[in-house]
Amino acid sequence: MAEKYSVPRGTFDILPADSYKWQYVKKVFSEVAAQFNFQEIVTPIFEQTDVFERSVGGSSDIVQKEMYRFQDKKGRNFALRPEGTAPVVRSFVENNLGMTGGNTKLFYLGPMFRYDRPQKGRYRQFYQYGIENIGSDNPFIDAEIIAFGYAFLSKLGLKNFELEINSIGCSNCSKDYNQALVEYFTPNLDKMCSDCNERINKNPKRLLDCKVPSCKEIAKDAPNMLEYLDEDCRTHFAQVQEYLNLMNIPFKVNPRIVRGLDYYNKTAFEFLDNNLGAQNALIGGGRYNGLVEQFGGKDTPGIGFAGGFERLLLSMETEGVSFGEEPKPNVFIVAIGEKAKQLTAKLLFDLRTNGIKAEYNPDKESLKAQMKAADKEKTRFTLILGEDEIAKNSIILKEMISGEQQEIPREKLVTFLQDKLR
Ligand SMILES: [Zn+2]
Ligand SMILES: [Zn+2]
CATH class of the missing domain: 3.30.930.10 (Bira Bifunctional Protein; Domain 2)
Structure with a gap:
C-alpha cells in the first residue's frame, strides 16, 4: 500500500x-x-x-x-x-x-x-x-x-x-526612556531570562512585554513611557x-x-x-x-x-456570530430515464448560468436513490423530471420543507425560481 x-x-x-x-x-x-x-x-x-x-x-x-x-x-x-x-x-x-x-x-x-x-x-x-x-x-x-x-x-x-x-x-523621546529602562532593569538582570539579558542593549522596551513570569514581575514597576514623551x-x-x-x-x-x-x-x-x-x-x-x-x-x-x-x-x-450563508445548492434535480438525463444536462446549465445554484447526481438511477440524494443535499427545492413531464414540456417543483408540489412549464422555470429565491 x-x-x-x-x-x-x-x-x-x-x-x-x-x-x-x-x-x-x-x-x-x-x-x-x-x-x-x-x-x-x-x-x-x-x-x-x-x-x-x-x-x-x-x-x-x-x-x-x-x-x-x-x-x-x-x-x-x-x-x-x-x-x-x-x-x-x-x-x-x-x-x-x-x-x-x-x-x-x-x-x-x-x-x-x-x-x-x-x-x-x-x-x-x-x-x-x-x-x-x-x-x-x-x-x-x-x-x-x-x-x-x-x-x-x-x-x-x-x-x-x-x-x-x-x-x-x-527616537527623540526614546533616548531618555531607553536610558531610564536600562537603569531600572540592569540591577535585576540576573533574575531575568536570557532573551531579556540580550535585548537590554538592543531594544530595552522589549523587556516590558516579555512573557516569562519572573520578567513580568520585574517589568511591572518599570518607568512609564508616557511620562517620557x-x-x-x-x-x-x-x-x-x-x-x-x-x-x-x-x-x-x-x-x-x-x-x-x-x-x-x-x-x-x-x-x-x-x-x-x-x-x-x-x-x-x-x-x-x-x-x-x-x-x-x-x-x-x-x-x-x-x-x-x-x-x-x-x-x-x-x-457564536454568523458566517453568512452556508454554501449549498438551491435546487436538486431528479431525472427518471435516459431522455430526462439528457434534458437535465441543458437544464442544469441554464439554471446555473442564470444564478441558480443547482445540483444533480448522474450516478444514481432510481427515483428512490435520487430522492435520497436530494434529501442529503438539504436544498430548498427538488425538481423532478419524468416521462410525463417530458411529454408535457413541464417539470415538477417540490418545496422540501412543506412537501408541496406543483407542475411548472419548463420555459418558465428559470424566472419562477429566480423570483422564489429573491
Ligand atoms: Zn517623541
Ligand atoms: Zn524575559
Whole structure:
C-alpha cells in the first residue's frame, strides 16, 4: 500500500466545511477596506532575507529564531515572509507608489510563515489581514486606522473585544526612556531570562512585554513611557485619543503595549479578545515613521495594523456570530430515464448560468436513490423530471420543507425560481 502523507507540522488544510467561513471573513474585510478607500496589494510570499532583517529588526524573535530561510539555485538568500508590512513598504518604494503625494492606502490578505512552537491558535503557516497608510503623520490617520479595525470587528458581529492604545514615542523621546529602562532593569538582570539579558542593549522596551513570569514581575514597576514623551509625541497621542472619542470608539490607554517589532514608534494599539485568554490580541498595529527611509525611499511616515484569521475565526465561533450563508445548492434535480438525463444536462446549465445554484447526481438511477440524494443535499427545492413531464414540456417543483408540489412549464422555470429565491 502506498504511503500516506500528512500536512507539515504547524500547518493545516482549510477544508470545505470551513472554507466558506474564511471566504466570508475576507469578503467582510474587503468591504470595510472599500468603505475606508483602501486598495488591495499582493506581494510575493518570499522576499530577500534583508527585507525583514533590516526592518523587523535584529533583536526580534522573528528574525532571530522564526524565519524560514532558504537559498535559491544561485545562492541568493530568501525568506518566507513572516509578516506583511516590510514587503508592502518594499513595494511602495520600488514602485514609487508615493509619487503623487497624499496617502497611499493599501490592504493585504495572505499566508505568513514563522518557525514557532505550534500551539492552539498559533501556526507555522498562518493567515493575516492587514492595512497600511503610507504618507502622513497626522494623528487623524492614526485614529482612522484604529477605526478601521473597530469597524471590521464590529461588522463581523464581535462584541467581546477591547481596544488598548499607547504611545511608544519617537527616537527623540526614546533616548531618555531607553536610558531610564536600562537603569531600572540592569540591577535585576540576573533574575531575568536570557532573551531579556540580550535585548537590554538592543531594544530595552522589549523587556516590558516579555512573557516569562519572573520578567513580568520585574517589568511591572518599570518607568512609564508616557511620562517620557516629548512635546510632539504627547500632542500627537492626545489628538489620536480626541479623534477616537469623537467617533465614539471606546479605548483604554495601556502603557505596557510595545509591539514586538523594532520599526514601531508613536501610536501602538491592540484589539484584545476577551474570549481567548492568554494570547488574546486580535489585531495589533502601530506607526512606523522612518521605515520607508530604511528601504531607501524618501522619508515618509506610515501606520498600519495586522491580525490573524485563525484567532478571529476562533473568536467568532466562541461568540457564536454568523458566517453568512452556508454554501449549498438551491435546487436538486431528479431525472427518471435516459431522455430526462439528457434534458437535465441543458437544464442544469441554464439554471446555473442564470444564478441558480443547482445540483444533480448522474450516478444514481432510481427515483428512490435520487430522492435520497436530494434529501442529503438539504436544498430548498427538488425538481423532478419524468416521462410525463417530458411529454408535457413541464417539470415538477417540490418545496422540501412543506412537501408541496406543483407542475411548472419548463420555459418558465428559470424566472419562477429566480423570483422564489429573491
Ligand atoms: Zn517623541
Ligand atoms: Zn524575559
